[in-house]
Amino acid sequence: xxxxxxxxxxxxxxxxxxxxxxxxxxGAPVATAPAPPPTPLPGYxxxxxxxxxxxxxxxxxxxxxxxxxxxxxxxAEQAFAARVRYKNLGYLGAEFQGDRQGMSLMTHRLxxxxxxxxxxxxxxxxxxxxxxxxxxEARYSGEPDSRHWRLGxxxxxxxxxxxxxxxxxxxxxxxxxxxxxxxxxxGALWQRGAWLEAGxxxxxxxxxxxxxSENQVDSGRVFAVAQLGRAEVAADGRxxxxxxxxxxxxxxxxxxxxxxxxxxxxxxxxxxxxxxxxAGALGHEFGGRLTWLGRRYTLPRAGLVGQGALALARxxxxxxxxxxxxxDEDELRAQRERLSxxxxxxxxxxxxxxVYRAETQERLVPLLGVELRQRVDVFNGEHGVAARALVxxxxxxxxxxxxxxxxxxxxxxxxxxxxxxxASSLESSIDRxxxxxxxxxxxxxxxxYVRAEPTALEVIRGIGLTKTFAVSLVYARGH
Amino acid sequence: MxxxxxxxxxxxxxxxxxxxxxxxxxxxxxxxxxxxxSGGSARTPTTPVDEPIVAPKVNGGLNVQPLRCLxxxxxxxxxxxxxxxxxxxxxxxxxxxxxxxxxxxxxxNTFLAAIPYVRAARALGIDALxxxxxxxxxxxxxxxxxxxxxxxxxxMYDGIFAPPPTPVRPGxxGLGPGGVGRIAFQILNEPVGFVxxxxxxxxxxxLAPCQxxxxxxxxxxxxxxxxxxxxxxxxxxxxxxxxxxxxSLCDRIAYHIYSRDVIPMLSDNVKQIVWVTESGARGTANxxxxxxxxxxxxxxQIGDVLRIFYFDLYDAERGAxxxxxxxxxxxGYRTIIEDTALYDYWAAQVAAAAAGRPxxxxxxxxxxxxxxxxxxxxxxxxxxxxxx
Numbered sequence: 001x002x003x004x005x006x007x008x009x010x011x012x013x014x015x016x017x018x019x020x021x022x023x024x025x026x027g028a029p030v031a032t033a034p035a036p037p038p039t040p041l042p043g044y045x046x047x048x049x050x051x052x053x054x055x056x057x058x059x060x061x062x063x064x065x066x067x068x069x070x071x072x073x074x075x076a077e078q079a080f081a082a083r084v085r086y087k088n089l090g091y092l093g094a095e096f097q098g099d100r101q102g103m104s105l106m107t108h109r110l111x112x113x114x115x116x117x118x119x120x121x122x123x124x125x126x127x128x129x130x131x132x133x134x135x136x137e138a139r140y141s142g143e144p145d146s147r148h149w150r151l152g153x154x155x156x157x158x159x160x161x162x163x164x165x166x167x168x169x170x171x172x173x174x175x176x177x178x179x180x181x182x183x184x185x186x187g188a189l190w191q192r193g194a195w196l197e198a199g200x201x202x203x204x205x206x207x208x209x210x211x212x213s214e215n216q217v218d219s220g221r222v223f224a225v226a227q228l229g230r231a232e233v234a235a236d237g238r239x240x241x242x243x244x245x246x247x248x249x250x251x252x253x254x255x256x257x258x259x260x261x262x263x264x265x266x267x268x269x270x271x272x273x274x275x276x277x278x279a280g281a282l283g284h285e286f287g288g289r290l291t292w293l294g295r296r297y298t299l300p301r302a303g304l305v306g307q308g309a310l311a312l313a314r315x316x317x318x319x320x321x322x323x324x325x326x327x328d329e330d331e332l333r334a335q336r337e338r339l340s341x342x343x344x345x346x347x348x349x350x351x352x353x354x355v356y357r358a359e360t361q362e363r364l365v366p367l368l369g370v371e372l373r374q375r376v377d378v379f380n381g382e383h384g385v386a387a388r389a390l391v392x393x394x395x396x397x398x399x400x401x402x403x404x405x406x407x408x409x410x411x412x413x414x415x416x417x418x419x420x421x422x423a424s425s426l427e428s429s430i431d432r433x434x435x436x437x438x439x440x441x442x443x444x445x446x447x448x449y450v451r452a453e454p455t456a457l458e459v460i461r462g463i464g465l466t467k468t469f470a471v472s473l474v475y476a477r478g479h
Numbered sequence: 480m481x482x483x484x485x486x487x488x489x490x491x492x493x494x495x496x497x498x499x500x501x502x503x504x505x506x507x508x509x510x511x512x513x514x515x516x517s518g519g520s521a522r523t524p525t526t527p528v529d530e531p532i533v534a535p536k537v538n539g540g541l542n543v544q545p546l547r548c549l550x551x552x553x554x555x556x557x558x559x560x561x562x563x564x565x566x567x568x569x570x571x572x573x574x575x576x577x578x579x580x581x582x583x584x585x586x587x588n589t590f591l592a593a594i595p596y597v598r599a600a601r602a603l604g605i606d607a608l609x610x611x612x613x614x615x616x617x618x619x620x621x622x623x624x625x626x627x628x629x630x631x632x633x634x635m636y637d638g639i640f641a642p643p644p645t646p647v648r649p650g651x652x653g654l655g656p657g658g659v660g661r662i663a664f665q666i667l668n669e670p671v672g673f674v675x676x677x678x679x680x681x682x683x684x685x686l687a688p689c690q691x692x693x694x695x696x697x698x699x700x701x702x703x704x705x706x707x708x709x710x711x712x713x714x715x716x717x718x719x720x721x722x723x724x725x726x727s728l729c730d731r732i733a734y735h736i737y738s739r740d741v742i743p744m745l746s747d748n749v750k751q752i753v754w755v756t757e758s759g760a761r762g763t764a765n766x767x768x769x770x771x772x773x774x775x776x777x778x779x780q781i782g783d784v785l786r787i788f789y790f791d792l793y794d795a796e797r798g799a800x801x802x803x804x805x806x807x808x809x810x811g812y813r814t815i816i817e818d819t820a821l822y823d824y825w826a827a828q829v830a831a832a833a834a835g836r837p838x839x840x841x842x843x844x845x846x847x848x849x850x851x852x853x854x855x856x857x858x859x860x861x862x863x864x865x866x867x
């Protein structure tokens with residue numbers, strides 16, 4: 001019902017769906033109209049930021065990522081991560097968080113990572129070819145009484161540029177119920193132009209309960225993201241059939257909507273629900289957010305970013321790279337990094353720059369925002385209501401509700417108040433505040449404070465009122 | 480499945496059979512008049528027809544409020560003997576084989592009021608299921624979660640409620656020592672709704688250590704797991720508790736059933752005896768049909784159910800679940816039978832089992848209920864317990 005409503009809303013607001021230039025056939029060539037002169041890039045508090053040279057090799061090491069965070073809720077915990085580019089060969093990363101240490105490597109075709117924490121290890125590896133993407137993860141549990149490995153290989157296959165098939169498995173060397181293979185499944189992902197992405201997945205798993213009985217769990221998932229007129233609509237549904245001592249069928253559904261109501265007013269909403277065949281609804285969450293923007297904003301699949309990302313992915317695929325279409329800023333950046341390591345990287349340079357310019361041009365500059373969320377968890381007997389507000393001050397400095405087309409995000413102050421009820425009537429308040437300082441496109445400083453009254457479970461566990469202060473600095477070259 | 484159930488039922492009845500066999504010697508011998516079978520059904524009395532007998536225990540279990548005074552404030556320490564006697568008299572004469580009563584750690588006066596109910600019921604051969612739970616607040620849940628306090632709190636409960644009382648007369652047919660009623664502890668009540676403990680957390684982090692500590696304190700203690708809500712929210716939580724290992728951490732699994740729809744949702748595939756520790760229907764007119772028609776349905780559909788505790792004998796809300804009300808009369812109280820249909824049904828069951836023999840009146844068996852009241856040692860034990 002939620003999905004139908006969202007679709008109807010999206011279609012109602014823009015009936016000229018079929019005329020939308022972003023709704024393109026996947027096989028059709030991308031429009032190559034004469035490019036207008038590039039829009040000048042905006043200035044930031046740290047100065048102007050030109051389009052990065054994505055192909056610049058490390059010299060021999062060049063910093064690409066730096067993250068530091070400190071969280072203090074009575075006991076401070078720090079986290080640090082850094083990543084460098086080594087010449088044109090790849091990226092090397094290292095991270096530390098509490099007792100966790102990890103390293104990573106990414107080359108043109110190969111990726112690997114390793115991390116350890118208190119005797120447990122996680123190893124990962126991946127290898128991409130023109131049509132295949134192999135990846136595997138191995139987790140080692142170092143608990144003295146149950147040392148074992150869990151292995152999870154995945155293989156992805158590009159049947160066509162628009163269609164990817166994948167299969168995965170999981171194995172457990174502790175052989176629960178004398179079974180090495182504990183999970184097996186497969187699925188498909190279909191990308192049509194920039195406007196539609198849809199997928200299905202099926203898996204069978206064998207799970208051992210704490211009571212020592214085995215459940216055979218068959219799960220199916222269907223999901224889609226579509227740009228329909230002005231609205232971006234996403235839906236996700238999962239159905240799980242469990243056979244064992246206590247058989248049941250349960251599932252969950254999610255629907256999301258993002259839609260510019262006007263060129264500077266963004267509406268976002270989501271609805272999720274959990275259900276079980278005989279017990280009925282097990283919980284839900286509804287939420288809505290309205291954000292007043294400082295300048296025109298275009299959803300990523302609906303504008304230049306979508307067109308550019310589509311063109312880049314197609315070109316990469318034609319050149320023998322295994323790349324899906326990406327529309328999220330972080331995913332686009334990771335894609336640029338991979339492609340920059342390709343022997344044919346020069347062929348992608350213009351498209352990468354075009355996507356980067358499009359991201360800059362279609363940037364989000366929030367000035368004012370309000371959000372409401374309501375959730376009920378029948379299973380755990382918890383329900384809550386949250387209200388959130390946002391005030392943004394753009395750069396060049398202006399009053400919170402003033403901005404221009406040249407503005408970029410600078411200061412963003414967000415506050416949230418949530419009331420959570422547990423144990424039928426115990427109410428707890430959680431207050432959160434964040435200040436994000438965007439020094440430029442690549443560097444953010446975030447200061448956060450959270451004051452949380454304990455829920456019933458926390459009271460029972462002896463946890464009282466907590467006050468948490470956190471600060472983090474993120475640098476991401478080429479973001 | 481059938482064999483397993485038969486074994487569980489036999490196991491549950493073993494203490495009675497064994498105790499009876501030992502008491503009567505190897506040559507056997509007749510049981511006491513009116514002694515029930517392990518399942519609570521009445522034996523055909525073999526005594527002369529005019530000799531009074533103990534009320535046959537034929538109506539299962541009953542939820543009893545630890546009522547101590549009418550209209551008094553929470554800080555009033557009064558435990559009115561007349562009110563305790565009236566509730567217990569009804570439980571005895573209506574043929575119940577078990578009472579379920581809450582002893583809240585967070586409410587001193589109510590905790591102390593639960594003591595005479597438990598002791599007197601057991602002295603009558605009626606089992607007492609003590610619910611370790613607070614009516615409101617998290618005092619007890621916190622104490623049971625705390626590794627430093629849990630054992631002391633459980634030892635306090637055990638020390639006050641577990642010692643068997645002297646039977647009011649021989650041959651009561653109870654399954655405890657000398658024919659008195661047994662004691663069982665139920666660890667919290669509907670954990671999600673009352674104290675906000677999710678099912679898996681309840682099993683792993685609270686029930687498991689409580690069961691271990693109770694085993695260390697008193698290996699004979701019957702440990703009953705908490706039930707979840709008796710509406711459709713409960714079965715998924717119960718299933719999560721079972722999958723988290725509930726069966727191996729208790730002696731009885733508990734269900735609550737307030738809706739017919741819930742019955743098929745509760746698993747009959749458990750490796751443990753099941754007690755339905757609360758079941759009833761809202762609205763006085765619905766009580767009798769519920770007991771007469773739905774109780775057999777529960778037993779038929781959930782094969783491991785050995786006992787159902789009706790909810791409830793008395794509570795403060797008129798016309799909802801209670802069967803009886805009490806009101807002041809002169810210097811004492813009188814019982815008002817609010818649901819005569821169910822009351823008469825239960826009484827008829829008892830009369831049929833008695834086969835025309837008169838019942839020994841409650842007042843003859845327990846002439847002074849104050850003999851079971853909290854002692855200074857009980858009060859000291861409660862006050863010394865590390866509640867906070």
